Amino acid sequence: MVPSLPSRAASTAASAASSETAEAPTATPTRPPSTPTVLADPAVSGDNIRKRFLEFYAARGHKVLPSSSLVPEDPTVLLTIAGMLQFKPIFLGQIPRSVPRATTAQKCIRTNDVENVGRTARHHTFFEMLGNFSFGDYFKREAIQWAWELAIKEYKLPVERVWISVFEDDDESLAIWRDKVGVAPERIKRMGAADNFWSSGPTGPCGPCSEMYFDFHPERGHEGASLEDDSRFIEFYNLVFMQYNRTASGDLEPLKNKNIDTGLGLERMAQILQKVPNNYETDLIYPIIQKAAQLAGLDYATADERSKVMLKVIGDHTRAVVYLISDGVYASNIGRGYQVRRLLRRVVRMGRMLGIGREGLDTHEGAFTPAIAEVVVGMSGAVDADVSRNAGRIYDELRREELRFVQTLELGEKLLERLLATATAAKDGDSGAVLSGKDVFTLYDTYGFPVEITEEVAAERGVGVDLEGFEKEMETQRKMSQAANVAVKLVAGGVSAELAEKVAATEFLGYTHLDGMGRVAALVVGGSLVTEATEGQECEVVLDKTPFYAESGGQIGDTGLVEVTSSSSSGLLRVLDTQKAAGGGALFMHRAIVEAGTVTIGASASAKVDVAKRRRSQCHHTATHLLQAALKKVVGQDVSQAGSLVAFDRLRFDINCPRPVTEEELTRVEELVNGWISQAVPLEVTVMPIAEAKAAGAIAMFGEKYGDEVRVVNVPEISLELCGGTHVTNTAEIQGFKVVSEAGIASGVRRIEAVAGPAMIEYLTARDGIVKQLSTQFRIKGEEVPARIAVLQEDLKGARAEVSDLKAELALAKAQLLAGRAVKLAGGASILVEQVPGVDADSLKVAAEQLLEGLGDPGAVILGSSVEAGKVSLVAAFSPAVVKAGVQAGKFVGAVAKICGGGGGGRPNFAQAGGKLPEKLEEALAKARADLESALGKAS
Structure with a gap:
């Protein structure tokens, strides 16, 4: 199993209810009224628990790496759901390790069981996973001993309250816990593969797990104790020992490099150390709940259970959407955006049910979600410094979405009235009127109506509710949601894994040279490694050195020619595209056709990039940087990139913006960009530590992953961005810039397409040709074409109306007959x-x-x-x-x-x-x- 918040925490409603009231050691069951959030012992604050974890492993040779974005680089996963996700290519052997051991505090999001949030003690959508990782370095003994040392010596958990689970056949781990660490045998439990053997699919890396549990009720003794009893135990640390590779036949083969992948739930450890009855009442979430309670005119400690659940949902979901929006995810009806919209609408709905109104909300146009989000932003410094920098954008998105949803709720109320009227009119004899499950689900999912409210209103009208049909619709949605929150898949084998083992990283020459000499390091035909490719075959070629740019950062890959020679043969390759090997980035794959001769492994290669196309992409890439700078000046500094494409014939730039960019603004943007082009500004490209680049104000490209050292492209006084793409050396090389179109592609996301350099000249030439053709046809001057077309449109409109009237008269005449x-x-x-x-x-x-x-x-x-x-x-x-x-x-x-x-x-x-x-x-x-x-x- 992946190190995670364990699913067994929600195994049954009964255990969930009991865990909600389970006492932590020496804790009172609930907070007294208006309990202050200042902890008596700052050492057990959430921020301190995180800091101590990272420092503990840093002192043991681990490199502290930053949390990756909630938008994962892995295209198979919708959101970042585990700490190990950013290391997946290393575990697969697709890229070499940069460090032998690492430690992180990873932001995570899971939305597959939102119904349990607030109802159990430990379910969350947003949570932090603290982890330590070994990439073929240390293994079980060190991982187990350090985990114990962290829990007992660093966090000072009582020895007698820590229990251990091991895989039933993992005698090695059991012996380490019992004999090396000294855990009493009665507190070590063997468990089956369902709980304690991690695998990510039918084949690939896998291995046993060992988990650490805290005992809230040691007075119950050891006899008959079950670690699955959520009212007594909480799993807080999961150690995965990746030691096998499962083959297609099901055999377990020992891995050459054994890995360690662990996860410690920050919120869970905070509950234990802060001695509160659930994760929500820790200092990581409780201040958010307090703010919501204040706006609702409630005291959390004295509120009824229904209100407490809703306050917990507001606290959890607001935390989630703030971090998602900061990472560039905006509310929409698809993909990640749907998760933001779904969570935020739950917050708004719960707030309205609690009676939070516009009174006392002097800011944000009366929306309450930004007021609660201010607390989240204020607590985010140690988690993600970008959240504070993105605060304005976060508040704007929350306000817009909340106010939009309030209107939707009002529409939903009107729809409910209509549905009830229809159900009453269509009742079937003595069976009575019934609101269909599909209609109930539409009210719930689209308009935000809780089922219980729909039931109450329907009951007042004497209309029943098809709850069974509703549950079927809900189950369909759950399956769709769970498909988007699958475990992280590590599938071993495949050509990418073989290449990573056999071939060294490609050396890129293309920043300074458009041709160069290299050697054929690998050949792939039909998905398999081969030793040669012959005339007419399509293949993928890996060179040890290449001037060809591989697609990344929105810029498409280079094309061109590669001539190969060896002692026995020669050949010519036409490169159609250049990509990075799946999951990696270390290997450049040249997709090519063998136009003549034979290509063999080890042959010398003379690689030549198509210069004209490269110059086009360079013009468009630098123009994209200038476009972003201009948009920030004209539209607003909150404009941020949501995606891009840098092609040979055009550029496409997606921005997070709640409204259309006006024609006047687009004209001003064009003027700014063309002005910077005419100034002939030389570009400066440097490599520096990422912290230094961010401190200088460099903007990161959307969706890109950066190492410790980054490449910074600087257009002095205009633009400063982290970018691995290719660029012109001087803005004058771009020649000119023209916006082609602007349109919305999703809620809050606008798309601008433009052309620059030779592509702009081609575009303007084509447009000029159209104007000349129209001028000739109408026998007027080019500048008179728009007026003439307007007149023709009016004439056509009148003619169509006349035809319509005549058709109606004809129809009437025919009908009268x-x-x-x-x-x-x-x-x-x-x-x-x-x-x-x-x-x-x-x-x-x-x-x-x-x-x-x-x-x-x-x-x-x-x-x-x-x-x-x-x-x-x-x-x-x-x-x-x-x-x-x-x-x-x-x-x-x-x-x-x-x-x-x-x-x-x-x-x-x-x-x-x-x-x-x-x-x-x-x-x-x-x-x-x-x-x-x-x-x-x-x-x-």
Whole structure:
């Protein structure tokens, strides 16, 4: 199992409830009213626990590395869910280790069981995982002894309260705990593979685990004690011993390099050391809860349990969304953005249920979430210094999303009224009115209505709720959410792993040279390593040295030619693309076609980049830096990058911005960028420690991972960014810059596309050609084209209106000829079901309404037509008496349209539908006539 907050903490509702009230050692069950958050012993503060952990392992030779972003580099994982994620390529052998041992305090997010947040003692969406890692350096003995020393000597946990679990077959670990460390045998438990053997898939690295538990109730003794009893034990430290590789046949082979991967839950250790009954009442979360309680006019300690749960949810979720937004994730309806929106809407909903209003909220336009987020930001310094720097952007996003959601909630209230009215009208005999599970879920998921509120309102109207159907919809969502929160997969083998073992890192020459000599270090054909590739084959080539830039940082890979020679053969490769090996970055893979001869391993290689294309990408990359600088000046400093593409023909730049960038702003941006280009500013590129670069104000590129030493691209007085891409040496080389488009691609995210250098000249030339062509056609000057087009548009609009009117008149004329075919039914209703050839859908609608007036009440009109090949239009117009009789136009015409291979619907009194089988129209109308007669009575 991955070192993590263990899932067994939520095994049953009963254990969850008992753990909620379990006493920590010498702790009172709950806080007294208005308990201050200042700890009696600062040494056990969350910040101090984190600091002591890192210092403990730093003193034992571990490199302290920063937390990686909550947006992982690994594309298989939606969010960073474990401390080991940033080291996955090292564990897989895809890249060499930079240090033999490391320690981190990693920010993590998990959203697969948000329903348990606030209801159990230890479930969170955001948490910190403290970890120490060994990459083929030390192993079990050191990991176990240090873990014990940290717990007993550093954190001073009572020896008799620490229990240990080991994998049932791991005699080695058990012996170390018992004989080397001295843990009493009765406090060591053997457990099965489900709990204590970590594997990440059917094949790959795996190994036994050993976990440390704290005993809240030692007075219960050892007899019959179960570590799965959450009311008594809490797992706080998990040690994973990666010592095997599981083969495709299921055999366990010893790994050449054995690794250590551990995780200690910061919030859990804080609960233990601060002697509080749950993680929420530690100094890591409680101040946030206090702020929410203050806004709600409550005292947490004296509040009822329902209110406490909601305050805990607000505290946990606000913490999560603040760090997610700081890391560049904005609310949307897809992917990571959906998780932000989902969590934030839960916060808003809980706040409104607690009665938090706009009173006393003088800032943030009356939104309360930014006021609570201010507490999170104030506590973030030791976790992530970027949070404070991004505070303005965080508050703006929270305010916008909250105010938008409040409007959505109000819409939801109106929808609920409509759904209840529909359910009441459609009740089935004595079974009563019921709100469908799908409707309840829509109210819950889209509009934020808790099920219990929907039940209460429905009960007042005498309407039941389909809870079973709701649970089915919820289960579907849970499966989707869990798929996004899968464990970190480490799959051994594959060509990337083989290459990492056999081939040294590629030396990149392309910052200073566009050609160079190297050697063919590896060849891949069809996903397998080979010794040679022949003419006509597509292959991937690894050179020990290359001037070709491999795609990263948004910049696409170089193309060009590689000539190879050996003692026995020669060949020519056309490079189509250059990428970095999967999971790594150390190896450059040149995707190429062998155009002539043969390519063999070890052959000398003369590599030549396509100079024209490289210059285009350099122009676009530097222009992207200038664009970001201009946007910050014109739109605002809170504008941040959300993605980019640097291609040969264009650049694309995505920004976090809540509104469209106006035409005036885009014009100003263009003027700034072109002004900087005309100033011929020389670029300065240096390599420096990352801390020094950040202190100088360098901006990091979105989604990039940086080491201790970073490359800084400086356009003096204009732009300073961390960037590994290729650039012009002087802004004058860009020649010019032009914005092509600006559009929204997600909530709060705008996309700007632009061209620079040769691509800009091509773009302007093409546009000029269009203007010249229009000028010739209209026989006017180029500057007169817009006015002429405006006149033509007005003329066209008038002509279309006139045609529409004529079509309606024609339809009426045709329909009047059919009016005499209306049939009077025995029940008193008059019906008219006819085909009206050559009439479009809009005109058909007008005709049906007119004919219904002539039929009177009760009356029903069904008209069908086919104007275009493969297109059918149907319309149904029913009088009030027909609707009251239970015949609804929407359902009726939808069923008829199915015969024509289509569908549709609408209101009970009027509806339209379509189809794609005109040859079935006569059959469909015959069915409509028969169904109306069946429902309203036979013809008299």
